[in-house]
Amino acid sequence: MKHYFNPMSRAITTHWMLLEADVVHEQIVVDLANGDTDTPDYRAINPMGKIPALVDGDVVVTETAAICAYIADKFPEKGLAPALGTAERGKYYRYLFVPGTTLEPMFTVASLGIQDYPAKSAGFGDLKRCLATIEAMTPETDWVLGRGFTAADVVFGGILDMAVQFGWLKAPSKRVAAYVERIRSRPAYQKSRNPSLP
Numbered sequence: 001m002k003h004y005f006n007p008m009s010r011a012i013t014t015h016w017m018l019l020e021a022d023v024v025h026e027q028i029v030v031d032l033a034n035g036d037t038d039t040p041d042y043r044a045i046n047p048m049g050k051i052p053a054l055v056d057g058d059v060v061v062t063e064t065a066a067i068c069a070y071i072a073d074k075f076p077e078k079g080l081a082p083a084l085g086t087a088e089r090g091k092y093y094r095y096l097f098v099p100g101t102t103l104e105p106m107f108t109v110a111s112l113g114i115q116d117y118p119a120k121s122a123g124f125g126d127l128k129r130c131l132a133t134i135e136a137m138t139p140e141t142d143w144v145l146g147r148g149f150t151a152a153d154v155v156f157g158g159i160l161d162m163a164v165q166f167g168w169l170k171a172p173s174k175r176v177a178a179y180v181e182r183i184r185s186r187p188a189y190q191k192s193r194n195p196s197l198p
């Protein structure tokens with residue numbers, strides 16, 4: 001399995017997921033500044049020219065959340081995804097999709113100071129509703145699906161971690177701050193940030 005990665009990119013989230021699942025993989029470090037993703041070979045993997053990307057034999061997966069979901073499903077014995085067809089699976093999908101479709105675009109628009117846009121037709125709505133969604137979806141204790149940590153925590157917790165780190169969330173509530181702390185205390189998270197850890 002090849003993981004196209006750079007430590008200063010969203011690929012830290014997929015790397016963290018690979019470590020949570022304890023998956024042996026080939027880490028291919030991509031230099032974005034050097035145009036490594038501007039080549040025909042890389043564009044054949046991801047026409048967007050973006051990382052992360054995962055190549056597993058003939059299977060190509062791009063998009064952070066899709067890669068995390070793919071890894072969780074490929075290694076069901078790791079218990080990082082609820083079973084197909086369960087109520088938990090529905091909830092799991094919400095946590096996988098809301099970061100990339102809604103929270104991230106909102107944080108981008110907000111950090112650029114853009115206010116004059118049609119919030120009712122823009123899929124990400126407005127900042128007030130996104131902040132209310134974060135608050136409502138953040139678990140008071142443990143993980144988003146209850147006691148068991150899943151790929152949904154990597155994706156949802158990953159975006160909240162970045163939002164706190166980069167100041168997109170200006171005043172995280174106690175609940176959000178505590179969840180981010182739980183995320184950051186995971187050994188796989190720490191190893192993804194500090195590869196010299198055992």
Ligand SMILES: N[C@@H](CCC(=O)N[C@@H](CS)C(=O)NCC(=O)O)C(=O)O
Nearest residue numbers: 009010032049050051052063064065
């Ligand atoms: N929606 C994508 C976004 C990926 C993305 O924007 N990656 C950035 C690095 S964090 C990138 O590769 N940028 C290089 C470019 O756009 O040329 C995902 O979640 O994986």
